[in-house]
Amino acid sequence: MRSVPLLAALLVAAPLLAGNAARTDEKINIVAAENFYGDLARQIGGGHVEVTSILSNPDDDPHLFETSPSTARNIADAKVIIYNGADYDPWMDKLLSASTKPDHTTIVAADLIGKKSGDNPHLWYNPATLPAVAKALADDLSRRDPANSAHYQANLKSFQMSLQAIDKEITDVKKTYAGIEVTATEPVFGYMAEALGLKMLNYDFQVTVMNNAEPSPTQVTAFENSLKDGSAKILFYNSQVTDEATARLLEIAKQNKVTVIGVTETEPAGKTIQTWFGGQLDEVQKALAARTQ
Secondary structure (H helix, E strand, O other): OOHHHHHHHHHHHHHHHHHHHHHHHOOEEEEEEEHHHHHHHHHHHHHHEEEEEEEOOOOOOHHHOOOOHHHHHHHHHOOEEEEOOOOOOHHHHHHHHHOOOOOOEEEEHHHHHOOOOOOOOOHHHOOOHHHHHHHHHHHHHHHHOHHHHHHHHHHHHHHHHHOHHHHHHHHHHHHHHOOOEEEEOOHHHHHHHHHOOOEEEOHHHHHHHHOOOOOOHHHHHHHHHHHHOOOOOEEEEEOOOOOHHHHHHHHHHHHOOOEEEEEOOOOOOOOOHHHHHHHHHHHHHHHHHHHOO
16 A cells, blocks of 8 residues: 555656756757857757857848847847957947846857957957857856767867868968968958968058048058059958948959958858858958969
8 A cells, every 4th residue: 555655756756857857958048149159059059059149130230230128138048148259249248237147158259269359359250269169168068968068069079170171271371372462441351361371451441440430541542552553462341331432442453453352240141150261261262373373
């Protein structure tokens, strides 16, 4: 007859055990300020995470982004929050300061690679950034969900290996074309150009434009001359922000047969980090080969 109390105890415990199992299977909610960090989070977390990217439209200017109540709710519900830092997405700091959730993790790319306010904030084009963010995320997910730690660490290794082809192309371009002069309307591609060993002209002009100020006549003249006299072999421009001044520079480049390459501040639709970066590097390598023959 002692089996009756035992059976009753099991019946009482069964819903609790089922509840714990459900919680174990619950996906970890991650919010990424920019969609390339969201892509990274999906690659590391796999089926165990639910990812929301706030800036995801490649046709929008990220600098003009304004938060909304839905953005605030997404932040409030997140377990892990990934953003760029270095004043690129200052609205994230404001939203986080309003959040009272004690157990969320914030992963700030700028902090991981030692960048700060005043530095070029387009950190994802720095080859060191995404691997650092990926490792920080894999380690945090492993801590939160130790049962799936091996899965996160395996995905981290796969992600790191997938970047090897990009790293090799960077090394090959630098070996062949280091010192070649290029220019840009904004410093979006700056870190990658530096990694490629290219010499960037008109940097003061780029920073002025990035800060929504008007370049001086001297800066404008120097920029135009670098296109006209053949010193700049490539003109990089932010294809998400094309105003009248940019259009004029693009036209001068075209008239003087300077190769123009558009770069973006968000990951284009249908791309992954790997195909996005790989495609841009292929375009750069092809342009350099054509202009230096």
